[in-house]
Amino acid sequence: MKLTERVEHARLNHSMSADELVGAMSGCAFGAGRLASAADIYEEMVRDTDCTKFFGLAGAMVPAGMRSIVSELLRDGYIDVLVTTGANLVHDIIESLGLRHFRGTPDVDDVALRADGVNRIYDVFLPEHHFTAFEEKMQSVFSGLGKERLSIRELLSRIGGHIDDGDSILRSAYERGVPVYCPALADSIIGLQAWLYAQKQPLQLDAIADMREFIDLCFEAKRTGAFIVGGGVPKNFIFQAMLVTPKEFDYAIQLTMDRPEPGGLSGATLDEARSWGKVGAEAKSVTVYSDATITLPLIVAAVRARLGR
């Protein structure tokens, strides 16, 4: 084995930029080295004008405070296709109604919270009555839909059009024309609202209609890149389209705390994805095993500095 790349110990100072900090990590190993590599790959992927940039967003990233980062990535052209979970969209819509999430400690009495009408997401708290306003909003949007069958992407675009908040992920995607996919929409409170509406009114949401255009997106792309936050359905949905196209992802970044050994897809390595032809043999890829609420801002800040926007 040829040993050519030295570990260069990180040096810090009291006036360094976020990008210089990432640069200081670039000679390090373990997580630091992987994070620096993720920033390099993301920079290259965004600079590659032939690359269609997919972004997978799983985990409770919106409740955690990552909403503006994602919406600004949408607005500034860092994301061409967004795949996310219903939960992130629910909390995005709630915030767009001016209703806020709160921070606290996870060491609380959840039965007391229940009695107080407060829902908990680790150390984030949400008054239950926010969902009343959410219900009104959703029922209002649904009632404006026609009777035609909708794909989930179409429904989410309609919702985005009814949101009056520039910080909203759905609104930002709507304005920029970025399609938002959410394969497990039924598995969310938007799904519950759709069910409620459909009790009295016709509402047809097609479970597979989005696949055609999603696969077409992959087919038509010259090159493709995937930025995966947290695994889950978004990761699988983004990658599986490559099974029916002759292409493979050229760039792939994954931020996760999951681990490979229990065998689940969320923790699977990006190398495993090469055996399936989801990620290319020559693709640039890296997984950063750390809390994504720390690594996402750090990587994005570094890449924004490099691109000057």
Next chain:
Amino acid sequence: MKLTERVEHARLNHSMSADELVGAMSGCAFGAGRLASAADIYEEMVRDTDCTKFFGLAGAMVPAGMRSIVSELLRDGYIDVLVTTGANLVHDIIESLGLRHFRGTPDVDDVALRADGVNRIYDVFLPEHHFTAFEEKMQSVFSGLGKERLSIRELLSRIGGHIDDGDSILRSAYERGVPVYCPALADSIIGLQAWLYAQKQPLQLDAIADMREFIDLCFEAKRTGAFIVGGGVPKNFIFQAMLVTPKEFDYAIQLTMDRPEPGGLSGATLDEARSWGKVGAEAKSVTVYSDATITLPLIVAAVRARLGR
């Protein structure tokens, strides 16, 4: 604080049953104590004839070798409602065609695997051409469907009816009349096959049609219990139905390697679910933080011994 429950050190012998081993763990702390508690709760839940028993199956449990355990739980009345991922069903169908998964080491060259036409799931391997047989099977099933709009549960029941393998999860559920839900079906190779079929033939899969009957199941249950393997969409889907019913889960068991601190639902504690009214204030619940391919067989073997079936 009153200290009343002593740690009783586990004692082993050379002729103990699986259930005696779990019994030996019942005076222990950490994972051992939690596992013993999970067996007790599962036993009570299955003995409770008024309890509707939900089972959530996420992670690559079928490729890992847990298929027969689940299908036998279905056949023996341990599961009233199954919620799972598309991937587990894909691999169940593949096995039902007599096509097998293989074991090896995860330390392999994935690019070479790709060249050899072998797909990897951690240390499980699958020849890519199995998917050709899978495609024929699925297209054959689809072509026998009528033109009416189907729910995902209906589609899975039709597939189960076409499977000729008593070990199959889908077949066992079909024969026992256990409904199988898969909210993110599009996010699987069944979804890709549905898309392929729908290129030429009409196929309408409704994304929210299952919710009505699923919520009704919760409404009508006297008591409810949830056995959650691995989190993901199945966990959320099982729990969220309680948000629109006046009920809460009376029993809840979770087997996972995920952790609470990054805030995602898969790693969320069952106490957190109490704040939402998903799990009841008085519910018996426990999470076992260990590889589910170890803890699931151990718990099931112990409970089967206690129930004599």
Next chain:
Amino acid sequence: MKLTERVEHARLNHSMSADELVGAMSGCAFGAGRLASAADIYEEMVRDTDCTKFFGLAGAMVPAGMRSIVSELLRDGYIDVLVTTGANLVHDIIESLGLRHFRGTPDVDDVALRADGVNRIYDVFLPEHHFTAFEEKMQSVFSGLGKERLSIRELLSRIGGHIDDGDSILRSAYERGVPVYCPALADSIIGLQAWLYAQKQPLQLDAIADMREFIDLCFEAKRTGAFIVGGGVPKNFIFQAMLVTPKEFDYAIQLTMDRPEPGGLSGATLDEARSWGKVGAEAKSVTVYSDATITLPLIVAAVRARLGR
């Protein structure tokens, strides 16, 4: 890649032994397959009469209820050399005084515990006044020591000789003549007691004296096997001796929840140890990534069944 080893799905029944359960896992993948493999390797290692069997015990295994399992392994010849942490020995001695640990929930008010004089180890609780009896015991043992310089192994043997409890790890090792090493003894309440005693009386504990005989043990062994529970100092101490001998471990089993990616030794793979010549190129080795309070009893019960003792 030749695919020869099929995944055989585990089949359970209501009257299976612990060993049959492990056997049922032997055709599975992920953690189940690794656990079955660990039992096979441990069986072979114990049957190999030329093998010197090292056992590393880290983590709070004694408070958790694993004390009798380890002491019975000592008594029945499964362990030739024990390396452990000071904390496990402290809690072993406390139990040998008839003072017990208690179980509860980790979701407690630690400040209130402090006020109540109760110390917590995750979900294990210990009255603080137990340490008063522990202090008396230790000071009594120390006062019976002569003035010669002692190795840590010698001190632990003396303590073992003063313990009147057949369930004790230190007593069982003492009776069987199994040496017990504890390189970080100072980093424990035994160390604090030694400091207290040495305030008034001479007490010389040599920090490196044990190394000679430990390395000699490795030198003289025909073959060597390591059963590592939890990593930490015991893992490193057992393995590092091979750096100065021409030997390498022939068998190695590791039970841990730690992960490789952050780079620490506790989570390092056993393959990494091959690069150092700690584990042999041809050695049989496996790591089981799960809570050791579950996997240790399961593996030991299976191997005891196979060996009939």
Next chain:
Amino acid sequence: MKLTERVEHARLNHSMSADELVGAMSGCAFGAGRLASAADIYEEMVRDTDCTKFFGLAGAMVPAGMRSIVSELLRDGYIDVLVTTGANLVHDIIESLGLRHFRGTPDVDDVALRADGVNRIYDVFLPEHHFTAFEEKMQSVFSGLGKERLSIRELLSRIGGHIDDGDSILRSAYERGVPVYCPALADSIIGLQAWLYAQKQPLQLDAIADMREFIDLCFEAKRTGAFIVGGGVPKNFIFQAMLVTPKEFDYAIQLTMDRPEPGGLSGATLDEARSWGKVGAEAKSVTVYSDATITLPLIVAAVRARLGR
């Protein structure tokens, strides 16, 4: 429950400093919120001129590239007492000899590495012959020691005095008069070298001599703060001294990937330490669950910016 603290979504820009980035995380939840809190606590702890600042360094932080960060913290007065592992010191000494570590991928053939004489630490590589130079250095230092009994701290100070490299942790501590403790020194290659030397020459290293002065440091401190990287022996050693003093830590920060559920000390929460009186009831404390090679540089860069040095 009063909900007063809103989640403020992080906003990034293309010219932000590392400290501004941490500030942007300060309204977030999950890991981001904890990291921002860690920076605040560290700032307050360093500004508190009555506070004795302990630093615990475990895990392979020096091989990973964190050496200069730690040595500069020593030089700039951020650390009053250092407790670390033998391994970190071994690799610090190796680098001080001009011998370098190298970076690569963890996906390698460890048996081939062994044949090539290369040792691996996750994705860090070290030529085995570096240890020959290390041996010469250590034997040279040992031969200059007198015959008196040494504490480990004294030995490490002597080694520091023989190092000619301002980037060295041991040298920086030596120059600044910061004591370095390493309770498990025997469990390292320094320990192996000491054993080698002691084969022919007298060398007495006392296992408990350091405890007196370490406990005195705690006794004499007006206030105390602990910055714990990675757990292990350093964490326990720093905390346990409080068991025999009337004090408790006033500030405590822990960076780790370990988890609480398996019960080991490295993953134990700082709240658990309150039940023991190690961390005070009113102490400011936080644990950041992420790779320390990412979080340590980020926190240090932010605090340096705030302190202007």
